[in-house]
Amino acid sequence: MLSINKNFKILKNSNNVIISSFTTSTPTQNNNNNVKRNKYINVFRSKMFIPFQDQKMETDLIESQLLMQKGGLIRKLAVGSYSTLPFAQKALENLIKVIDEEMEQVGGQKMTMPKMIPKELWDKTGRWDAFGKDLIKLKDRRENEYCMGPTHEEVVTSIVGNEKLPFNNFPIKLYQIGEKFRDEIRPRFGLLRGKEFLMKDMYSFDVTKEDAEKTYYQVKQAYHNILDRLELPYACVEADSGNIGGNMSHEFQVVTKAGEDKLIHCSNCGYHANIEKAVGLKSKENINDTFDPIFNIVRIETNQKKNNKHIAIVVNDSQDTFNHYSIKKHYNNIKSIEPITKNQYTDLLSKHNSKENGELNYQIFVDTNASKPFSKNQDALLEQIKSEFSINLNKDHKIIDSDILIEAKEGDICAQESCNGSSKLGIKKGIEVGHIFYLGNKYSSSFNATSCKNNIVKDLEMGCFGIGVSRLLAASVEALSKSGKEIDGTVTKDKITFPKEITPYHIIIVPKKESLQKDAEEISQQLQQQIPELKGRIIIDDRHDANVGHKIFESKFLGIPYLLVLNIDKSKQTNYKVEYDYGQIKEENNYLNQPDTLDYFKNKFI
Structure with a gap:
């Protein structure tokens, strides 16, 4: 039987209708050398699913939820349950890439674990009842009981415990990025507090307490690196370990006025703690x-x-x-x-x-x-x-x-020995985006997860490290999005802003005339070929039924940093105008030609 290898080519006929053709080859022919990956991807705005919402929305939405709903980034399915639409999904995938890179730097190994967890695992640690009503429980047709995993300590510890690894296999750091489930008593604020959410959870296994503490602070630094790369205002605070357990815990909080958590801090010694853990005199x-x-x-x-x-x-x-x-x-x-x-x-x-x-x-x-x-x-x-x-x-x-x-409160004296004994505590508000725990042997002892050296068997020392990935995305929008007009005493935000590293698209090209479409595609291709970072991250706004003003407004609302407008000058040459708008920085460069435009972006990205 003849095996066919199809090599497609995209062609257009005389009526500008897209057609396709292919060649076939027998198995003895090797065409792999002829297959080349494109160095560019033209993304056309007319084909993108970004459903702007113009009608009035609920008044109790916080800014990030309002912006993401209006801009076609998220859509509500039910209370506490949201779909992430393509524009936001691209930012989410860029965020996951940043997290993966930092986890790999500390020796993290990525895996996946089932979302439905058998009751017997949670019974071993006593959490089936202790976790309370937040735990979503269900039964299969055979009346076997499960929970929808809000966290995976039991699963990962049972895996490691069953393998009986030699002591020189440790430390081991296993992590996953996947959906978690929690029956929140009051789900709200879009992606910030939902019943279903995306989370990165890492679990570390060490032979000694000293090694486990080293791992704890190593991963803690990786969390600092992630938030530093995102250029977010944040605080790392001492925290209570809650129903996860353990003896040492820190939270990472994005500082914003919309935060639900109160953070106690001392400006003199740098002390930070959440309200549950903070002490003051x-x-x-x-x-x-x-x-x-x-x-x-x-x-x-x-x-x-x-x-x-x-x-x-x-x-x-x-x-x-x-x-x-x-x-x-x-x-x-x-x-x-x-x-x-x-x-x-x-x-x-x-x-x-x-x-x-x-x-x-x-x-x-x-x-x-x-x-x-x-x-x-x-x-x-x-x-x-x-x-x-x-x-x-x-x-x-x-x-x-x-x-x-x-409870410590604003105006109390800082109780830290390293402080001067007179500095007063202040209060910030934050959104918790990360939480890390030193667990000790709380879970390893329940699942016989041990190491053996010189015939001495010991329970493994564990750590747990979580990042709310979807929450971090929404918190970034909340913290960075730009303030706009003041309406009835309230300052609204008139554009979405993502951290630079995770912004879905860097450039949008807006040709003012339909005849400039070819120039727009050409400059897009050249930018992607010469600056690999831009591959697939340039939009060409080819909607000829939308006016230029609307296109520009929309691009600014979506927070695309660079706007490249193409026009025809008096000498009938294509003119390139670049506008940069990110954070507090604005730049404008008029009357560039194509080579100057390429050089401008090379200076920015290379």
């Missing part, structure tokens, strides 16, 4: 003359087999806000921690009156700012605690009163 003007005690109740459950149910009673001044994350360091291997009301405590107490539910273990904490007035009235306050919480306190109940247990 009360300034003299914020110290109250009177002490009005308030009792906070926190329920803690650990993964230990015995004595795993705890109640923390925390005393602080009613003028301050208790931070329940502040007591986590006093408990090991926490499964869940949550503040509860007095009524919830009463219900809990009734359930634990029977031995089968286990005893509750009590601990009393006193905020350091309240320790002095507490000590003056300690006997009276302890009697009040005994009475209110129906517990017997004896000499074995140690009272911890050396911790700062309240």
Whole structure:
């Protein structure tokens, strides 16, 4: 049977209708040498799917969501579920390329893992129940239970644990970029907070704690590199590890007024922490003359087999806000921690009156700012605690009163030893785009992921490193997009701006006359052939039914940095006008010829 190798050529007939022809060859003929990749790709605006939305949109959208919706970058399918359309998808792929490059630099190996995860894996770590309602659960026709993966610690650890690798295989850093799922209680802001989102998650495996900490800071630096390359305003802050677990954690936050997270910072020593982790000392003007005690109740459950149910009673001044994350360091291997009301405590107490539910273990904490007035009235306050919480306190109940247990706030004094003791804390707002964790052996011990050296078997030390890829794309638009007109006291943003490294297209060519179409294609081809970075990243606006003003407006709205307008001058020669508009920088170059135009872009890109 004859095998046909088709080598297509695109041709046009006399009526300018595209036709195609091909040649055939037998298997003995080798035409590979004749097949050459084009050095250019002409992208025509008339064929691009960028559905601008002109009608009025919802008023509760933040700027990035408004811009991306209006500019035809995203479309809503359901609450918390969005399609990424081609223009934004190109930016997303460019972003993934940046992330891949930095992950490879630190030895990351890319893989994929299933999105549907069997229940039994999550049961091994206790997270099937502990993760709460955020976990999307489902059953197959055989009643087997699964969750749609919000994170993949269990999967990757089971893979590594099953292989029983020799110790000299480590460190290992495995990562994937794929969809994650979370039943957000309040999905909003487009790609910033959805039920389905694109995420990069890396998992590291080391033999020793010291090696794991080296890996942690190595990948942490890679995150700095990614955000530096994107030229975003960001902060790396100390953070709570949440339901992922672990002993050390940092968040990477894009700083923007639209951020939902509060970031505490000190301009003197550079200290940054999120509101959950931040500590500050009360300034003299914020110290109250009177002490009005308030009792906070926190329920803690650990993964230990015995004595795993705890109640923390925390005393602080009613003028301050208790931070329940502040007591986590006093408990090991926490499964869940949550503040509860007095009524919830009463219900809990009734359930634990029977031995089968286990005893509750009590601990009393006193905020350091309240320790002095507490000590003056300690006997009276302890009697009040005994009475209110129906517990017997004896000499074995140690009272911890050396911790700062309240939320830091603007104007507090920085508590860092490296600071000067007088600098005041400030507040920024941020969008969390990355979160890294040192996990220790929390997951490796559950899946028997070990290393063996000299007949000594040890649980592997792990780290977990996440980037919300789709969220980072939207956060970039939110942080960089340009301010425009002020309407009713609100400054709106009138154009989308992507980081330079991930902008979908660098140049758009707008011929003012239909007769200049050939010149537009020629300059596009020459630019791509001479500047490889521009291949496939130049648009030719060939829509002859749209006026030039509309084309220029649209190109500026989409944030394409370079606008190249072709016109015919008085001598009937093609004239090239270049406009550059990115961030705060604007340039304009008129009356260039083709060689000058090529030289201009070579100077910019080479």
